[in-house]
Amino acid sequence: MNGLSKWTWHMMAGLGLVAFLSIHMITMHLDLILGWFNPAGGESLDWANVTARGKQAIMPFFYVAFLGLALYHGLYGLRTIIFELGIPKRMARLTTILILIAGIGLFGLGSFAAFHFASVAASTGAIQ
Amino acid sequence: MTEKATQIRFHIRRFNPETDTAPSWQEYQLDVDPGMTVLDGLHQLKHTQDMTLVWRYSCRMGVCGSCGMLINGRPGLACNTQILHVTRTALTLAPLPNFPIIRDLVPDLTEQFLKHRELKPYMIRPDTSEMQHPTGEYYQTPDDLLDYLQFTYCIKCGCCMAACPTLATDPEYAGPQPLAQAYRYSRDSRDMGYADRKPSLTADHGIFSCHYGSECSSVCPKGVDPARAIQLMKRQLVLDYFKLLRKKPPCKTLGPNEHAERKANIPAAPPYTV
Numbered sequence: 029m030n031g032l033s034k035w036t037w038h039m040m041a042g043l044g045l046v047a048f049l050s051i052h053m054i055t056m057h058l059d060l061i062l063g064w065f066n067p068a069g070g071e072s073l074d075w076a077n078v079t080a081r082g083k084q085a086i087m088p089f090f091y092v093a094f095l096g097l098a099l100y101h102g103l104y105g106l107r108t109i110i111f112e113l114g115i116p117k118r119m120a121r122l123t124t125i126l127i128l129i130a131g132i133g134l135f136g137l138g139s140f141a142a143f144h145f146a147s148v149a150a151s152t153g154a155i156q
Numbered sequence: 157m158t159e160k161a162t163q164i165r166f167h168i169r170r171f172n173p174e175t176d177t178a179p180s181w182q183e184y185q186l187d188v189d190p191g192m193t194v195l196d197g198l199h200q201l202k203h204t205q206d207m208t209l210v211w212r213y214s215c216r217m218g219v220c221g222s223c224g225m226l227i228n229g230r231p232g233l234a235c236n237t238q239i240l241h242v243t244r245t246a247l248t249l250a251p252l253p254n255f256p257i258i259r260d261l262v263p264d265l266t267e268q269f270l271k272h273r274e275l276k277p278y279m280i281r282p283d284t285s286e287m288q289h290p291t292g293e294y295y296q297t298p299d300d301l302l303d304y305l306q307f308t309y310c311i312k313c314g315c316c317m318a319a320c321p322t323l324a325t326d327p328e329y330a331g332p333q334p335l336a337q338a339y340r341y342s343r344d345s346r347d348m349g350y351a352d353r354k355p356s357l358t359a360d361h362g363i364f365s366c367h368y369g370s371e372c373s374s375v376c377p378k379g380v381d382p383a384r385a386i387q388l389m390k391r392q393l394v395l396d397y398f399k400l401l402r403k404k405p406p407c408k409t410l411g412p413n414e415h416a417e418r419k420a421n422i423p424a425a426p427p428y429t430v
Contacts (some may be wrong), residue, residue, distance in 0.1 A: 030359070031364040031365075032364065036398075039394075112322065112365075114326060114327070
């Protein structure tokens with residue numbers, strides 16, 4: 029990817045994060061008013077609601093997309109900040125590789141956690 | 157009745173690469189009359205107190221862009237900055253930051269001009285024979301002109317480059333002056349060189365290193381607004397990336413009117429000298 033595509037997707041990821049964070053905030057903090065993704069009623073962090081959300085097939089994909097956008101946006105921003113410190117070309121290359129490895133590693137770990145949680149939630153009982 | 161002169165303390169950064177290892181500050185006192193510019197003040201100091209003082213200037217009216225310097229911490233032109241508009245007590249003068257110093261208040265603008273050249277700041281068209289031996293004029297409407305007119309006022313003084321926080325941390329960054337000029341030419345309806353400039357624009361240290369701090373626009377003595385040019389150039393690149401950019405049709409060439417008759421009282425044009 030050249031500077032154009034990296035920057036464009038950095039901006040797109042930022043827009044995606046605004047959308048996902050809005051859903052997250054509404055789910056977590058307007059739970060008693062709107063009750064989004066809270067099928068058991070009450071507070072969104074009640075165990076019944078957590079497992080109910082985990083059973084929905086879309087949720088792991090939501091978490092993985094959220095994680096991917098956050099990692100790309102955050103790590104690309106971090107890389108830009110490091111580059112602006114004026115590091116030599118070889119260090120810049122090494123920084124890119126390390127950030128890429130960290131990003132892929134964290135994305136893999138997060139995706140595993142999301143899908144593992146979905147399978148655990150699916151094996152638990154009905155909504156209490 | 158003339159107004160009383162105000163005594164101003166000048167702090168001037170001095171550096172002579174032949175004798176000094178590092179820049180130092182020197183202080184002068186000068187009676188400043190209303191209306192006196194920083195450039196006038198420097199001339200007075202040179203004539204009356206220190207003939208070794210060095211700066212660069214030419215037109216004395218904000219056109220040539222030679223006398224850019226840091227005036228009380230802000231990049232500006234010495235010739236169009238009145239001293240009493242800036243201070244009533246002390247005036248600090250230093251060479252433009254983000255450039256090597258040649259001597260005293262003279263920055264070395266070579267790097268800026270190299271970056272400017274890299275972005276091909278000239279008309280690029282496939283019909284080179286028409287450009288070199290024109291048979292008519294390239295047609296452009298007043299609206300087409302307004303699209304880029306503001307960005308043609310750049311005098312390459314380097315004030316925007318000196319104010320740029322990104323350039324301060326990344327010396328390889330192209331900088332606001334060359335990038336704004338890349339937009340100026342890419343936006344020109346007569347130009348067809350956008351694809352030629354694109355690789356340099358999108359390279360590392362190119363246009364996407366700009367964080368829109370807008371300091372370049374706030375210090376520009378000609379009101380060019382390089383930050384806006386950079387954002388518009390980014391928009392054009394992103395639209396192009398998503399294949400949403402409307403291709404501009406090549407501008408028409410208007411040939412001479414074959415049916416027009418020359419009025420008898422209009423003399424013929426003189427022969428070409430070049």
